[in-house]
Amino acid sequence: MPSVSKLMSLTAMAAAAALLPPAADALLQKGIDVAVILNALRALHVDQATRPALTPAAEALIHRSAAEQTGPRRRQPCPDNSTTCALALQGLNAVLRLHFTQEGENYFSPAP
DSSP states (O other), rough: OOOOOHHHHHHHHHTTHHHHHHHHHHHHHHHHHHHHHHHHHHHTOOTTTTTOOOHHHHHHHHHHHHHHHHHHHOOOSSTOOHHHHHHHHHHHHHHHHHHHHHHHHHHHSSSO
16 A cells, blocks of 8 residues: 555646646645644654764854854855866856846837
8 A cells, every 4th residue: 555655746747747626636735734734743742761962063053153153144255265166156147147137128128
């Protein structure tokens, strides 16, 4: 017998292929969302005694990540001032400026 996750996956693929009407597709998506949330809540309630112990490296990574999340948000984009990083940022800036210029032209041009 197929598992629930396989059935949900196949049903979601059918919805993505437009084999379901839009209303059924929306209800299916909500059902999948609820199932995922309930599964996540179930996973949170595992007894502490059955959880494996964290390695010191994993624990250090968790603490470093938490410190980054609560620390200041401003960072230098290229902390080591590398040329590669600076060139990548310049290229990204050029692409974004072109994108926003074209988007503005499309937005303000009259509709055909």
